[in-house]
Amino acid sequence: MAGSQLEEFLAALRAEGGRGTVQRRVVISTLLGGPRHFTADDLTVAVQADHPDIAKSTIYRILEALERQDLVRHAHMGHGPAVYHLTDGEHLHLVCEACGRVVEVPEASYDSFARMLRDRHRFAIAPHHFALTGRCAGCVDKPARPHAGNQAKRTA
Numbered sequence: 047m048a049g050s051q052l053e054e055f056l057a058a059l060r061a062e063g064g065r066g067t068v069q070r071r072v073v074i075s076t077l078l079g080g081p082r083h084f085t086a087d088d089l090t091v092a093v094q095a096d097h098p099d100i101a102k103s104t105i106y107r108i109l110e111a112l113e114r115q116d117l118v119r120h121a122h123m124g125h126g127p128a129v130y131h132l133t134d135g136e137h138l139h140l141v142c143e144a145c146g147r148v149v150e151v152p153e154a155s156y157d158s159f160a161r162m163l164r165d166r167h168r169f170a171i172a173p174h175h176f177a178l179t180g181r182c183a184g185c186v187d188k189p190a191r192p193h194a195g196n197q198a199k200r201t202a
Contacts, residue, residue: 051078055117055132062115069100073108074132077118083129083148123148123177139177144185148177 055074056066064070076092077084084092086109090102109130112118120128123141136153156173163169181188 058117059112059115064111064115069104070108072097072100073105077130077132083121083131085127085129087127089130119174121174121177124179136174138173141177141179142182142185143179144181144188147182149182
């Protein structure tokens with residue numbers, strides 16, 4: 047985890063009226079240093095591994111506060127709990143129904159589709175909230191696996 051990234055998120059937090067408490071610093075550091083997407087429970091386990099004194103309820107409240115300030119977003123990757131990640135640009139999640147692989151697609155890849163929906167249907171999409179499911183190139187001919195929650199593999 048880069049200290050400068052942590053300081054950037056803490057500065058953004060303070061600019062929105064939030065406080066840079068020790069607990070918030072630990073949660074943000076864990077989000078920066080861990081996998082791209084955490085469930086709240088997985089984040090709690092990761093935080094409490096080094097800071098057992100930070101209660102689960104505190105971590106949930108921090109996630110809610112960071113989300114209100116648009117520093118963290120949650121997404122639904124299919125069945126199972128929501129996952130959280132730091133806000134660092136618009137992207138869409140693609141989840142393979144067969145292997146669980148998650149691909150993050152940058153906004154430029156779906157911008158024309160979003161613009162068409164706005165222009166023709168006066169509808170603005172929120173692509174970061176829900177994932178699109180389907181089959182990745184390696185699984186296109188395989189059957190979907192039984193739903194196993196958000197046990198997805200991350201890729202860029």
